[in-house]
Amino acid sequence: MKWFFLAFIALLAVTGNAAIFERISLGRALGGIAFNLFTLSLILIWLASYFSDAPTKAQRLVLGHATLMLAAGIGISRIGINMALANSCESLIFGNKPNSFLSLFATHLQSLGYCRELGFGVFIFGLFMGYPSIRLFVGIKSRSSGPPYLKY
Known part of the structure; x- marks a missing residue:
């Protein structure tokens, strides 16, 4: 069953990228980033579920979930930006x-004519969803860069 999930993730990645990058634009590039982060999160969760021991499994599951939430935040923010710009x-x-x-x-x-404001609200909700993941990745990078240099 584990190889079926990997084949499904690969098929999803190929068909999704083919559909997204049919034409190139900034909106499609943001959608492509969100979609590829989504597939990366599925791969991390798949690796953690089938091929990891306890400490590595927990780390990969946290990274997979954070990547999934970042992808959702980017996707929802993109929808909000499109709504605000199109006023629809x-x-x-x-x-x-x-x-x-x-x-x-x-x-x-x-009917009240508040589509632009709703778009800004959806954009802020997307930022709210992606913010904890960004904080997690920035924290991981700062901890992995080693101790700070001391200046005398």
């Missing part, structure tokens, strides 16, 4: 689930 709530209005809370809320704000 269409990204949050779902055609197949028109009675969901998010669709009803976005439709209501669209």
